Amino acid sequence: MLTKKQKIHLDYITKFIEKNGYAPSVEEIKKHFHLASKSTAHQQIATLTQKGYLIKENYKARGISIIQDAPLSPADTYTPFTPLSYEYSIGKERKVKDRFLKERFRGGTKNLNHSVEIKSSIQNLEKFINKIICGDSKKVLSEMPDNSVDIIITSPPYNFGLDYKSDNKNDTKKWIDYFNQLNEIWQECVRILKPGGRFCVNVQPLFSDYIPTHHLVSKQLLDLGLLWKGEIIWEKNNYNCKYTAWGSWKSPSMPYLKYSWEFIEVFCKETHKKTGEAKNIDITADEFKKWVYGKWSIAPERNMKKYEHPAMFPEELVARLLKLFSYKNDFVLDPFNGAGTTTAVAKKLSRRYLGIDMAPEYCKTAKDRLTETLF
Numbered sequence: 001m002l003t004k005k006q007k008i009h010l011d012y013i014t015k016f017i018e019k020n021g022y023a024p025s026v027e028e029i030k031k032h033f034h035l036a037s038k039s040t041a042h043q044q045i046a047t048l049t050q051k052g053y054l055i056k057e058n059y060k061a062r063g064i065s066i067i068q069d070a071p072l073s074p075a076d077t078y079t080p081f082t083p084l085s086y087e088y089s090i091g092k093e094r095k096v097k098d099r100f101l102k103e104r105f106r107g108g109t110k111n112l113n114h115s116v117e118i119k120s121s122i123q124n125l126e127k128f129i130n131k132i133i134c135g136d137s138k139k140v141l142s143e144m145p146d147n148s149v150d151i152i153i154t155s156p157p158y159n160f161g162l163d164y165k166s167d168n169k170n171d172t173k174k175w176i177d178y179f180n181q182l183n184e185i186w187q188e189c190v191r192i193l194k195p196g197g198r199f200c201v202n203v204q205p206l207f208s209d210y211i212p213t214h215h216l217v218s219k220q221l222l223d224l225g226l227l228w229k230g231e232i233i234w235e236k237n238n239y240n241c242k243y244t245a246w247g248s249w250k251s252p253s254m255p256y257l258k259y260s261w262e263f264i265e266v267f268c269k270e271t272h273k274k275t276g277e278a279k280n281i282d283i284t285a286d287e288f289k290k291w292v293y294g295k296w297s298i299a300p301e302r303n304m305k306k307y308e309h310p311a312m313f314p315e316e317l318v319a320r321l322l323k324l325f326s327y328k329n330d331f332v333l334d335p336f337n338g339a340g341t342t343t344a345v346a347k348k349l350s351r352r353y354l355g356i357d358m359a360p361e362y363c364k365t366a367k368d369r370l371t372e373t374l375f
């Protein structure tokens with residue numbers, strides 16, 4: 001049940017959104033109710049969120065939305081802070097009582113659905129469609145229109161010290177510079193991604209430097225306002241990685257953990273739901289059932305020598321991401337396109353594409369691959 005005061009606050013927020021199409025900021029709520037401080041306004045928002053009337057996105061200034069179907073306060077039927085009650089037995093799915101009410105209470109991002117997919121044709125996009133562009137992504141992306149890309153699939157350089165062509169820094173930057181430069185490109189990516197668009201980034205931390213790149217890149221993307229959708233473990237089964245690098249051999253002083261997998265962090269913009277026409281879905285039932293389990297065993301790319309690129313991902317990885325997270329005819333971007341795996345698979349699967357890379361040699365390979373038969 002709402003108190004009289006809470007009801008007044010909820011009415012104000014509801015009417016504000018109806019009138020303006022966006023939510024009031026905390027400052028506006030404070031001013032409207034002549035509150036002594038912003039923290040009182042924050043408190044009111046938190047209470048309404050807890051009671052299941054609002055959803056609050058932490059990273060947005062106007063990130064409040066109304067839960068339309070909240071006729072009863074979940075507080076009427078669900079009292080928080082009682083011990084979790086669930087039935088659990090090995091081999092069975094764990095059943096949580098009042099799961100939906102608890103989800104609402106926690107205020108996650110699952111039900112955010114306040115964005116409208118941009119359907120109108122976007123100006124100045126033609127020159128980017130079905131192209132391989134050689135240049136710095138930061139610059140190329142800055143020329144692209146807002147909200148124009150359906151899905152980004154990419155793998156940035158990992159700062160491991162690999163020999164990329166046209167890289168005078170030898171893939172070795174100070175970590176602070178590396179992350180700052182990535183962030184500038186992410187900013188553009190987020191801007192040009194459509195609401196509902198997906199962002200799949202393949203990253204491998206440099207464990208020997210103890211730099212958790214996958215967590216730090218995820219933090220950057222969350223701070224830029226994207227919603228975390230999930231994480232895929234790409235199991236490469238490459239157990240031949242240096243077995244002699246033990247850290248401290250047979251001693252707890254500094255053992256070095258080894259990994260035969262990489263990560264794909266998946267994000268989306270503003271809402272988890274991506275609309276599209278049923279006729280443009282190309283994933284089969286078997287593929288769907290298999291691939292929604294977030295651990296994918298796929299062998300590393302075997303053609304790196306042939307394509308003269310030191311860090312490619314395999315076509316199978318891109319094909320799964322495209323079929324699971326996008327529709328046919330969607331516009332696919334890879335801002336670190338390398339030898340063109342993303343663009344080649346996008347073309348093969350009837351998506352439109354744009355691949356950008358700094359190295360002219362890789363761009364030539366990417367263009368050549370567009371004419372090859374894949375899989």
Ligand SMILES: C[S@@+](CC[C@H](N)C(=O)[O-])C[C@H]1O[C@@H](n2cnc3c(N)ncnc32)[C@H](O)[C@@H]1O
Pocket residue numbers: 135136137138154155156157158164165309311312313314335336337338339340341342356357358359362
């Ligand atoms: C890990 S590789 C991507 C490989 C690609 N996934 C493939 O399968 O071929 C990263 C690529 O990013 C490119 N690169 C690095 N900085 C860039 C920038 N600022 N703009 C565009 N490309 C860049 C490098 O030349 C390199 O080819």
